[in-house]
Amino acid sequence: MDRATFERELGEILGLAYGYAVRLNSGDHEAAEDLLQEASISAFRGRDSFTVGTNFKAWFFKILTNAFYRRAGKKEVQTVSIDADPEPYLYLQAREVGIAGADDPAEILFNKIDTAEVKQALDNLPSEFREVSALYFTGEMSYEEISDTLNIPVGTVRSRLHRARKLLQVALWDLAVSRGIVEAVSYA
């Protein structure tokens, strides 16, 4: 792949990649920038290992992920993910306080949570869940692409994502409660 083609391919996904890098680094923008720089050079050097016609994004995100773990000086911790009981946590909490029937949950609750607080909730996830959710929420990837990028089975992607979603919902609900959003809505 020549340099111009490489730059065009990379340029298209750099924005998503930056978002992914920031989340991997728990919100540290400076570290994310360094990481993206390092991964880009290493991808450029190894660009002949990319098979034209395959998924450039997954290829690059894999390089980015590896660079992150190299910098962090540790191998990815492979813990056994227990399939979380699928539980619609937010809905159950909402039902508890009598607001589950709301036509637009965003209007009564989600829109009142700040962007920074949501980012914080993502950044606070344990690393094995943070990585998967970062790819899912910022990388706009399917389960298959995430599995490809992280070299883990699709079933593991699914169970980690489910678990991450549950943890996020708990965090967001706690936030809404502590900020008085829930109380204000349910007694309105």
Next chain:
Amino acid sequence: MHEMDCREVIKHMAQYLDRELSTKEQEEVQKHLGECGSCANAFRWENSMLILVKNCAGEELPKGLTARIFDSFDCCE
């Protein structure tokens, strides 16, 4: 034909919202949601949360970073 009950529908919720189900499963879930208010509510909450997080998770690429990265390729061409 087998019909999904609430428990099964909730079990398939995440994959349904992520469009990761087969067409047949997708249709079965959809049918149930048309008939079951509480599952429909649960799906609405879940989806609303996903939209919120997706909207908040990304970051804007810092100005000039793309150019800096592309320039750095000069060293190793």
